[in-house]
Every structure is written in structure tokens, then in C-alpha cells.
Amino acid sequence: MVHVRFSPSPTGFLHVGGARTALYNWLFARHHGGIFSLRIEDTDRQRSSEEFTKDIMAGLQWLGLDWDKGPIFQSQRLETYNRYVEMLLSSGKAYYSEEEGKKAVRFKMSDDTLEFKDLIRGTITFDASLIEDFVLRKADGFPTYNFACVVDDAEMKITHVIRGDDHIANTPKQLALYKALELEAPKFAHLPMILGEDGARLSKRHGATAVKEYMELGYLPDALVNFIALLGWAPGDDRELVSREEMIKDFTLERVGSTSARFNKTKLDWMNSQYIRQTPSEELVRLLKPFLSRAGVNVEGVEESWLKRLVELYKERFKTLQDFFLQTSFFFTEEIEYQPEVVDKHLKSEEITGLLHEVHDALSGLEEFKKETLEGCLRGVVERKHVGFGKLAQPLRVAITGRTVSAGLFETMELLGKERTLKRLSHCLHTFCRAGSI
RNA sequence: GGCCCCUUCGUCUAGCCCGGUCUAGGACAUCAGAUUUUCGAUCUGAGAACAUGGGUUCAAAUCCCAUAGGGGUCACCA
Structure with missing residues (x-):
């Protein structure tokens, strides 16, 4: 019977190198139907601490690396x-x-x-x-x-x-x-070791090294596991996205390479975005809530179904759970900030003012604030004004989101709702556009 | 410095053990085009590597040796 162990010393937080060692041990045990034990090597009385022991165990649990025996403490x-x-x-x-x-x-x-x-x-x-x-x-x-x-x-x-x-x-x-x-x-x-992006030994100056940090940055455990698994191991064919089950099935030490690997955050980001897409929206909503709370959103006051629709709108756009709020913050507040450069570039012209005025009037008259009706309404405006839709899109986006980048305009307006959309529009007309008063 | 380990595209890697099928495959990233209401996503395409030098062999990314480079380790730390 195969029996392996992960034996960290509790003198620091669980880092990605340790996590990969734990993962390979775990995969090896599961592949062979053997035992995976956890042993805490706390024989350095000065440097060992319970805080680190807890962090290591929490990290393993978060990664889904369950142990069959232990933890065994050497100090005992x-x-x-x-x-x-x-x-x-x-x-x-x-x-x-x-x-x-x-x-x-x-x-x-x-x-x-x-x-x-x-x-x-x-x-x-x-x-x-x-x-x-x-x-x-x-x-x-x-x-x-x-x-x-x-x-x-x-x-x-x-x-x-x-x-x-x-x-x-x-x-x-x-x-x-x-x-x-x-x-x-x-x-x-x-x-082999995991090196920093520059090829030097992985250390704090390379950014996040602790598993806990990746959790806080909003990486999904499955994505991190998949990524670090591929730092030194490959399934042998061209698969990049490998599920735990597939890894257990295909993991062998013969397929583990002998050269050290550099940690590549860009690829991890890509992989995380792939896992986000695979995750059901309801699940993402659940995972996102703590991140929203931490960002200052009163999560209790947010309607579940609305949040789910927002998640779906941004599902292919955010790379980490933390990134989600960065991209959607304007949905969670009444007031938004407008950057002077952006305002100058997109809102300050007679033509735009006229257009936005027209848009405001047209939208005010809408009974239904749905993306289909919004599209019909807005396309009607540009048609009457004899301009291309592109002429209107960016200024309008800036007016209602405060940014030059967002998801589709119609969907965004629908989720924002008629009231907030009109409020932001008129605020812009009053504040930034010379000609404007409603 | 001694000892030990490692060396395929910018990065992660497949291939290496069992030389020919390798004009070296994939992924991320990059660049170009398509699409488009922005960005992204998506689709199509492109560039991009066997560290160097010797062998062995009909034939070497694949085997051997040397050199160079990188890493690890030399604690009453783990």
C-alpha cells in the first residue's frame, strides 16, 4: 500500500511551492489508492507557530487536498x-x-x-x-x-x-x-523548484507567494491547482485544462519533469478565467459576495437574481473574483466619479450634448427598460440625427458608467435601471455639457 | 569554493528512457486580420526553441564526453 506524506514546517504560510509538493503527494496517493498523511515538523521551537499550522491546514483544505491521517506533530x-x-x-x-x-x-x-x-x-x-x-x-x-x-x-x-x-x-x-x-x-x-517570473528563487518580492494571498485575490482553488499541477507535470497530450479526476487518473512521477519552472501569473489569470466560465452563475454569486462585502457593498441589500444577471453579463470579462467588483463598481453605487480627462474627451461637444439630450428624452418616455427596447430606442435616435451609432455609444457609456470600458450598453442600461440611467444622464448634461439643462 | 541537480519557442511544456515518423507539436503571451457600441471575448493567421563544442552512428532534440550558464546545499533551520 502506497503511503506518502506532506510534511511542512510551521514556520511560514503555505506557499505555492509547498502547495505543489502537497498536490503531487496527494495525486500520487489518490492515483494509487494509497494513504496521504499530514505531518507537522515543528521541531524548531523558536520559529514554529500555531498560526502557521492553521494557515497550512486551511490552505490545504481550500485547495481540496484532504489528508487521510494526521496531522502528526513531531513536537509530541x-x-x-x-x-x-x-x-x-x-x-x-x-x-x-x-x-x-x-x-x-x-x-x-x-x-x-x-x-x-x-x-x-x-x-x-x-x-x-x-x-x-x-x-x-x-x-x-x-x-x-x-x-x-x-x-x-x-x-x-x-x-x-x-x-x-x-x-x-x-x-x-x-x-x-x-x-x-x-x-x-x-x-x-x-x-524541481518553482521559481519567480524572473527565474530567481520565489520570494515576497515576486508578489503573491502564499496560497492565502491567491485566495484573497479571488483565484478559484481548482484553477490554482490546475495551474501549479502543470508547473512540472504534463498529462502527456495537449490538454491544459485538467480536472482533478483526470489528474488523479493520469498522474505519475514518470511524467514529472526535472527542470525548475517559473511561475507565470498571466497564464494563471487565463486559467482562472477559464474556470470562472465553467462555474455555474449561482455558485459565482455565492463566491463573489464576500469580495463585494469587503469592497464595501451592502450585499444584503442586493437582489439575488439581479446579481446573477450581472455576473452573467460579466462572466467572460473578469479574471479573478476581486476583479469583478473593479469592473462593475458603478452598478453598486448611486453616485459615480467622472475622470476629467474622460469627460473632456467624450462629453464636451455641442454635438454630443444634443445627442445625449435627445437620448434622455427618448428614454424618459420608455415604458419598458429592456435591452431590446433600449436598442430600438437608441438606434432610433441616431437615425433621426443622421449619425452612426458609434458616435453615440462612447459618450453615452461614459455618461452612465463613468468609464470608457464596460459590457454591452443595452444590457448595462437594463441592469442599471431606468432611474439611475436617467439620473446619470441628466447629471452629465447639467454638469459637463455646456448647453444642457433639462 | 566543495558536493549535487538542471538546460526544447519570452513562459509552461510534448517529444528524449525504446535514435529515423521532428521541415520539433500544444498552451499562455506577442503581432496581424476578421467581428464590433468601447474594452474584452471569439475566430483566422504569423513570428518564436532543441545552450555551445566535440564524439558515437548510415542517421541525434533523442546516446556519450567536455564547456558555459542557471539552481540547490554545505546550521544544535527545516
């Missing part, structure tokens, strides 16, 4: 590690060493050649004599990473260790420990 397993320390001490494979008044236990490193077959890179060989005796138990009584990792992987009967390739250099030490403890080593697969 000191007796176990001590038992193994005693074994090594009594067999002479470990010894006490004191430096600067701190008494630790060190492992007596062998001096042979250590070799293992990495499932992703093939055989990797190390000269053990180049590795110095390393600490097993720190002066504070806690085990070090390499030691706790080996003890736990052995006790948990982990079959495959899938982790970042920054752990390659740790592997010979762990191999030596397995040998000294007469335990069978698991198989190893070292994943």
Missing part, C-alpha cells in the same frame, strides 16, 4: 525520537558532543558511498566521507530535521518521499541513518 513525539537516539548511542553510532556549553547528540557519519535511485532524476551518488557528523538531538532535547524525518517516515511506513529538490543534499544523511537503524529506506522523488 519526543519519547520516540529519544528511544532511537538511545539505540544509536548504545550501538556506538552516535555520541555526545558539546559546543559552546550546549550538549547535543551527533550521528557518526559513515564514509562509504551512498547512492539512491531518484524516481525523477535517476541515480544520484554521494561520497559520505564529505559529510560531517550531524546533530540528531539538539541541546533543547528536540530532534533535528533529518533525524525526526527518518524516524517518522520509518514508523509511519512511508513508501515514497516526494519533496522539493532542496532536500537532495539531505538524502545521503537520511540514507546513512536508515542504514545505521537497519531500516528500509523509502523511495525518493525530488521535485
Whole structure:
């Protein structure tokens, strides 16, 4: 039975690199019908914190990476590690060493050649004599990473260790420990790193690195999962949008590449927009509400069916949940702001004033404020004025939305409603257009 | 610096293990055209890569070696 684990240390928020490691472990376990465990490596008492543990678990849950066992906390397993320390001490494979008044236990490193077959890179060989005796138990009584990792992987009967390739250099030490403890080593697969857009190691200066940040920016978990899955793995054919089920079915370590990948936000944005389109509108409404609230919208006061229609109007236009409000804010307020440059360019001319006047009058007389009737009405206006519809569209858009970019005019007006549309129109005529008073 | 890993379009990658089907495929991005009430979306099309140098072979992106470049790691951190 395959048994893998994700074993983060709670010294920081769950970041995309860790998320991908977790994802690959999870996919591997699900593909083989095995076990996926979560182990918290909190042996650094200074840097570990419960806040990070919570963040990591919340992040995994949000991504839909459910674990079968755990979380197991290393900080609660000191007796176990001590038992193994005693074994090594009594067999002479470990010894006490004191430096600067701190008494630790060190492992007596062998001096042979250590070799293992990495499932992703093939055989990797190390000269053990180049590795110095390393600490097993720190002066504070806690085990070090390499030691706790080996003890736990052995006790948990982990079959495959899938982790970042920054752990390659740790592997010979762990191999030596397995040998000294007469335990069978698991198989190893070292994943290449995820780099920032510029090819440097991913860090805060690259923008969002924490999973939580992507959640707050309005990325859908499925989209993020799909995107990071493809950073190092490919299904083998030309598919880009791969569902979880397909990933589980097709995921193998053989198909994981060995070269580091750069994080590409533009492609993530594209992928997120694809997932947004796939998501039912009712679901989007539900997901969007927290974002609207945070933006200051009184969500309780917004009619559900109206919001759903707005979502449908913008469904192919917003790339993230946060982006939705950025594009539709003028629907949620009474007053809107007009940028002077935009007003100057689109509203300040005799001809436009006349046109908008005409539009205001025509719209006032409408019984029904639906997109079909609106279209008929507006096209009638430009026809009577002998101008192209393009002449009217932009100024009118600016007048009722305050922007030069929006969804279709008729749909926009319908959703905005007669009252607000006319109010904004007359406000513009009064304020910006020289000739105008209604 | 020692040790280890990596190197296909700008980016993510397919192909590499099992040399010929590769005039190297796809996606994002870019550019052009179409459409159009703006932007976007959409459709069509274009440009764009086997790091370099040696081998091996009838034949190399695919195998071998060297060089260069990038990354990782050298803690009583994980």
C-alpha cells in the first residue's frame, strides 16, 4: 500500500511551492489508492507557530487536498525520537558532543558511498566521507530535521518521499541513518523548484507567494491547482485544462519533469478565467459576495437574481473574483466619479450634448427598460440625427458608467435601471455639457 | 569554493528512457486580420526553441564526453 506524506514546517504560510509538493503527494496517493498523511515538523521551537499550522491546514483544505491521517506533530513525539537516539548511542553510532556549553547528540557519519535511485532524476551518488557528523538531538532535547524525518517516515511506513529538490543534499544523511537503524529506506522523488517570473528563487518580492494571498485575490482553488499541477507535470497530450479526476487518473512521477519552472501569473489569470466560465452563475454569486462585502457593498441589500444577471453579463470579462467588483463598481453605487480627462474627451461637444439630450428624452418616455427596447430606442435616435451609432455609444457609456470600458450598453442600461440611467444622464448634461439643462 | 541537480519557442511544456515518423507539436503571451457600441471575448493567421563544442552512428532534440550558464546545499533551520 502506497503511503506518502506532506510534511511542512510551521514556520511560514503555505506557499505555492509547498502547495505543489502537497498536490503531487496527494495525486500520487489518490492515483494509487494509497494513504496521504499530514505531518507537522515543528521541531524548531523558536520559529514554529500555531498560526502557521492553521494557515497550512486551511490552505490545504481550500485547495481540496484532504489528508487521510494526521496531522502528526513531531513536537509530541519526543519519547520516540529519544528511544532511537538511545539505540544509536548504545550501538556506538552516535555520541555526545558539546559546543559552546550546549550538549547535543551527533550521528557518526559513515564514509562509504551512498547512492539512491531518484524516481525523477535517476541515480544520484554521494561520497559520505564529505559529510560531517550531524546533530540528531539538539541541546533543547528536540530532534533535528533529518533525524525526526527518518524516524517518522520509518514508523509511519512511508513508501515514497516526494519533496522539493532542496532536500537532495539531505538524502545521503537520511540514507546513512536508515542504514545505521537497519531500516528500509523509502523511495525518493525530488521535485524541481518553482521559481519567480524572473527565474530567481520565489520570494515576497515576486508578489503573491502564499496560497492565502491567491485566495484573497479571488483565484478559484481548482484553477490554482490546475495551474501549479502543470508547473512540472504534463498529462502527456495537449490538454491544459485538467480536472482533478483526470489528474488523479493520469498522474505519475514518470511524467514529472526535472527542470525548475517559473511561475507565470498571466497564464494563471487565463486559467482562472477559464474556470470562472465553467462555474455555474449561482455558485459565482455565492463566491463573489464576500469580495463585494469587503469592497464595501451592502450585499444584503442586493437582489439575488439581479446579481446573477450581472455576473452573467460579466462572466467572460473578469479574471479573478476581486476583479469583478473593479469592473462593475458603478452598478453598486448611486453616485459615480467622472475622470476629467474622460469627460473632456467624450462629453464636451455641442454635438454630443444634443445627442445625449435627445437620448434622455427618448428614454424618459420608455415604458419598458429592456435591452431590446433600449436598442430600438437608441438606434432610433441616431437615425433621426443622421449619425452612426458609434458616435453615440462612447459618450453615452461614459455618461452612465463613468468609464470608457464596460459590457454591452443595452444590457448595462437594463441592469442599471431606468432611474439611475436617467439620473446619470441628466447629471452629465447639467454638469459637463455646456448647453444642457433639462 | 566543495558536493549535487538542471538546460526544447519570452513562459509552461510534448517529444528524449525504446535514435529515423521532428521541415520539433500544444498552451499562455506577442503581432496581424476578421467581428464590433468601447474594452474584452471569439475566430483566422504569423513570428518564436532543441545552450555551445566535440564524439558515437548510415542517421541525434533523442546516446556519450567536455564547456558555459542557471539552481540547490554545505546550521544544535527545516
